[in-house]
Amino acid sequence: MDAIVVEGLRKRYGDVQALDGVSFSVREGEIFGLLGPNGAGKSTTVRVLVTLTHPDEGRAVVAGHDVAREANAVRRTIGYIPQESGVDRYGTGRENLMLQGRVQGMHGRELRARVDELLELVGIADAADRVVQGYSGGMKRRLDIALGLVHRPRVLFLDEPTTGLDPEARVALWAEVARLAERETLTILLTTHYLEEADELADRLAIVSSGHVVVEGTPAGLKAELRGDAVTVELVDGQVDDARRVLAGADAPVEATLADGRTLVSRVADGGHAVPRIIAALGGAGIAVASVSVSRPSLDDVYLHYTGRDFATEDSGS
Amino acid sequence: MTAARHTVFMVQRQARNLMREPIWIALLLIQPMVWLILYGQLFKNVTRLGGFGTTSYVTFLAPAIVVMNSFFGATWSGMAMVADLDRKFVERFLATPASRLSLVLSQIVRSALTAGLQALVILVVALALGVHVHTGALGWLVVVVVGMLVNSAFAGISQGLALLTRREATMITLANFIGLPLLFLSSTLLAQRQMPHWMRVAADFNPVNWGVKAARAVVLPGTDWSSVGVHLGYLVALCVVTAAFANWTFRAYRRSL
Incomplete structure (x- = not known):
């Protein structure tokens, strides 16, 4: 069964056609990458899938639930780790996790145990009772990830998970994501504008440009085609x-x-x-x-081949 | 039910964060005392004009300071919402089954609870200054409830504007624009009898004045309970309307995402 099915999504903000017919599907249990430069429509696609944004046209199904008609069912099944964290900076890591769990309907000993487990899992147990404001960038990102996992979602959305992290922290986070995918039996959709990130992490990926998917496949397969x-x-x-x-x-x-x-x-x-x-x-x-x-051939070449544009130039230009 | 439970969770979060701010707590407690002592001294002799229902200006003033303080606090309450929107805190919860109503309501409830706490502080300070609440414990309760209602009513407007504009500057403008005019269009500092006729008429439509009338009536002798009831009723109705406004603006915000 497909964990995510996206068909013909369109969304317009004023003069900007953010999504111009996005279609792809993600199989259960895989890590799927949406790759493209800033402004290509990756984040908007994710925002539609996590029920934040209503598309003008098209349809999306996540874990068997339609995002428009069964929004609350979708919200119970997914974890969303947004680009900008949204964590309560004046609360502690543990308080943030407890609140997230409570609104997901968890409580009591089960919730407390889950929070302890996650704090260990993402490696911030020592800082659990400190106010988030004092966390480093990497620690905040780990807390974000834990927040997305509290209620044991089946599908996890990671929007630009390593933006703003230094190269070392980025590589550490990649290992983390791969480990989590394994351990929590998750389907993961991640967006990135780092080619090497998609290459490293994604089982399959779709290249997004100007609001639509230009090509979909495995990193190896896409490279082999060139x-x-x-x-x-x-x-x-x-x-x-x-x-x-x-x-x-x-x-x-x-x-x-x-x-x-x-x-x-x-x-x-x-x-x-x-x-x-x-x-x-x-x-x-x-x-x-x-x-x-x-x-x-690298993913860079794949990108160049399908869009006729150089990835690095396009990414920094937007 | 879910909305109520989630509101409690969200209020707990805000209360806990505020408790970590010793300076905030200190100012929260000192500010109303400053109002009471400053104005109490400044206008001490004004009761000679007559129509104040008491010769002790501080007795006349104390319940009105509760209302004024609640009102001023409320005009700023949208600031916390703007911060939560800016930091994407609200968005994070929109991707969960969190009750939408609770995200707005918790801001109003937090604001009202703060106002209630300050009302108690003012009453205690007033007691120390020799103010006698004529109707006793019930009077104290009414004054605190009035403070919370006035606060909720204006907090609803402030939250709505925060959601419509998502800018702190709007809150500051609102606070400045309605703050002093509504204060002077009420009998907070002066007996209504001493106001020009047109202002007396305008004051009857001023929610701040509804609060002042109800709170003052239970402090001074000769309490007219039906008037207290009517003004409390007006305030409750206004709270419902402004909370509905805030909730409507939240829906508009969600549609804009």
Whole structure:
């Protein structure tokens, strides 16, 4: 059975079409990634799935319940760990967890035991009775995660779980999420604008761009579909149009031109053999080359391939 | 039932957080005393004008200070809602089965409980200053209840504006805009008989004055219980209306997400 089914979601805020027909489905027990730059519609999609936002059109079912018609049933089944924490900074970690559990209908010894268990699980038991204001960024994020898990949800939504964390804390959190997914037998939907995060964590993922899903698949499968290697050529001057023609003639057709106006990406069957050929061809045409690099397909390339845009540039530009 | 239970949980959370603020508690207790002592001294001789129902100005003033303090406190009560909205605290609970009503109601109840506590402090200080509550224990209860009702009534408006605008600046503007005008359009500081005619008429439509009339009637001799009952009734009705307004604005906020 599918844990999440999303069909044709549309949502407009004023002049902005935040969602423009988002469709995908998530199987029970998997970690599913929604990958895309800021502003692509990932968070809005999650907000529809956790019943915060009403879509203008389309349908979504979470754990067998329609998010519009059976909102409260959905709310009992899901855990939501939002991008911005929403924790009560003036309360202690334990108080936050107790309140969250109570509104989910838990009480007494069962709730107290569950809260103790979670404080241990996410590693903030020592700080449980301290006011959250004094927590570090990583500790707050761990508390957020515990808050989403109190009532033993079946589906967990993690919106940008590692944004704002330093690289070390990020890697630690990845391990944590993978461990939780295992231990709590959860279906997890996570959004991220870090390609390596999706690559590391997600069993399957969907790339979201401009309010719709451009491609859906496993990270390995998506990369395998891009046969061959990416060759990135950086020119000294911006003779992009000439270079395109030359590269096409050298059996290395250009797939994309990056926003800096002097970097081209070509896809070739074998990077090692192509590089001398490319350099020779460009040199013969009088085009100066600053650098050439070869890379095996990465999610970056997958993104580039399906959207025609460079991920890093698009992400920082929005 | 769920709404009531969840309201209790949410009020507990706010109360616990406030208890961690010793400065807040100190100001909460000192502020009403300052009103009472400052105004009590400033206008001490005004009772000679007549129409005050007592020659002791502090006796005339004490129940009205309860109302004034409750009213002032209420105009700021939306600040906590704006903070909870800003910090996404409210959103976190919207993704749970938490009662929607409880998220608004708890703010009003918290505000009213604070006002009730301050009312008690004022009455104790007034007692020390020689104020005699004519109707005894029942009178004390009425004064505290009036304080809580006046507070709830205006807290509902403040919460509604907080939800509509989601900006602290609006709360500050509201507090300034209605604070002093409604105070001076009431018999808080002066006997209604000493007010110009048009102000006396306007005061009859001022909820602050309803509270002052009810609270003062049980403190001074010659209590007219039917008037007390009527004014309490007005205040209860107003509380229901403004709480409904706050709840309506919360629905509008949720639809805007």
